Amino acid sequence: MTRSAPTILVTGATGTVGREVAQRIPARYRVRLLTRRPEAVGRTADHIEVVAGEYADPESLDRALHGVDRALLVTADVGGDHDTRFLHAARSAGVRHIVKLSGASVSDPGAxxxxxxxxxxxERQLCASGMAWTLLRPRSFMSNTLAWAPTISSEGRVRALYGDSVNACVDPRDIADVAVRALTEVGHEGEAHVLTGPNPISAVQQTKLLAELLGQQLTFEELAEDEVRAQYRRRHPGPLADALLRSAERQRAGAKSRVENTVLRVTGHPPRSYAQWAADHLTAFVQAA
Ligand SMILES: NC(=O)c1ccc[n+]([C@@H]2O[C@H](COP(=O)([O-])OP(=O)(O)OC[C@H]3O[C@@H](n4cnc5c(N)ncnc54)[C@H](OP(=O)(O)O)[C@@H]3O)[C@@H](O)[C@H]2O)c1
Structure with missing residues (x-):
């Protein structure tokens, strides 16, 4: 590797999308993975370095961002200041381009x-930061259905809200493929990429596909709104629980069904289907018991 190889920082590197991005960046780049728990990251390739970093700790961000040219920014602190803190540190460190994982609802007028x-x-903070930016706006991740694994393996059952409502959900590997293009090619600066799978699909249809692939009978049980509201409120603060319910209601109203051709346009390959995602993750549904 030459000394002049650009350095790319991947935040959220242990998460669903960041993990896939880290594996896909070509070895001609220096790659730095940011995590709060570097000890939890296993062996990596020679061009990859793991650094300790926590958004609430400015000094750790300064260390992680030293010499970085481009970064993938993944945050999950709804209503918090992690983006503000990261962007401040990135600008001070001289980072030139930030690729930000956002969400498709940003461009839904009714959301x-x-x-x-x-x-x-x-997104607004990044666009006003003075650094070059690219926004990734994925629809729901196909991997969200991993939450069904425990009841699939223990009871042969999927429980969900609005089972017939469809979502043009996307495989996180396709989000990662687009992220890597944006981090390593020119031409993505100032672009907002809305990312979907190849077709809208409902929870009932996903259950049927999983049953076929597992060779097992699965029952779909539609949850009542009150039941889901109570569940969300047990797990999340009230405003976040309400936001999740409103998001589900928008899906029921058809707001998440639109398919985009971005994955094909940017990567040259068609987006992976839910059947493909499920086939590649089948063991997770068997081993959850
Ligand atoms: N799931 C969906 O359907 C969906 C759809 C559209 C958009 N999104 C967006 O996708 C993003 C989440 O991406 P993901 O699912 O790939 O992530 P994830 O699997 O939830 O993982 C979160 C990552 O953030 C890191 N992290 C959390 N707190 C941190 C902190 N204080 N300092 C530094 N790192 C921290 C974690 O690293 P360590 O624990 O290793 O430190 C981990 O790698 C969110 O912005 C969400 O809104 C999700």
Whole structure:
């Protein structure tokens, strides 16, 4: 590797998208993975370095960003200041280009929940930062259905809200493929990439596909709104629980069904289907018991 190889920082490097991005950046780049728990990251390739970093700790960000040219920014603190802190440190460190993982709801005119407002605000901060930017706006991740694994393996059952409502959900590997293009090619600066899978699909249809692939009978049980509201409120603060419900209601109204051709246009390969994602992750549904 030459000394002049550009350095790319991947935040959220242990998460669903960042993990895939880290594996896909060509070895001619120096890659730095940011995590709060470097000890939890296993062996990596020679061009990859793991650094300790926490958004709330400015000194750790300064260390992680030293010499970095480009960065993938992944944050998940709805309503918090992680983007503000990271952008401040990145600008001071001389980072030239930030690729930000946002969400498709940002461009839905009818979306005004807490999560969408937070993502819009984070995008605005990046666009006003003076650094070059690219926004990734994925629809729901196909991997969200991993939450069904425990009841699939223990009871042969999927429980979800609005089972017939469809979502043009996207494979996180396709988000990562687009992220890597944006981090390593010219031409993505100032672009907002809305990312979907190849077709809108409902929870009932996903359950049927999983049953076929597993060779097992699965029952779909539609959850009542009150039941889901109570579940969300047990797990999340009230405003976040309400935002998740409003998001589900928008899906029921058809707001998440539109398919985009961005994955094909940017990567040259068609987006992966839910059937493909499920086939590649089948063991997770068997081993959850
Ligand atoms: N799931 C969906 O359907 C969906 C759809 C559209 C958009 N999104 C957006 O995708 C983003 C989440 O991406 P993801 O699912 O790939 O992430 P994830 O799997 O939830 O992982 C979160 C990552 O953030 C890191 N992290 C958390 N707190 C941190 C802190 N204080 N300092 C430094 N790092 C921290 C974690 O690293 P360590 O624990 O290793 O430190 C981890 O790698 C969110 O912005 C969400 O709104 C999600």
């Amino acid at each position: 005004d929940d807490l999560i969408t407002r937070w993502q819009r605000d984070c």
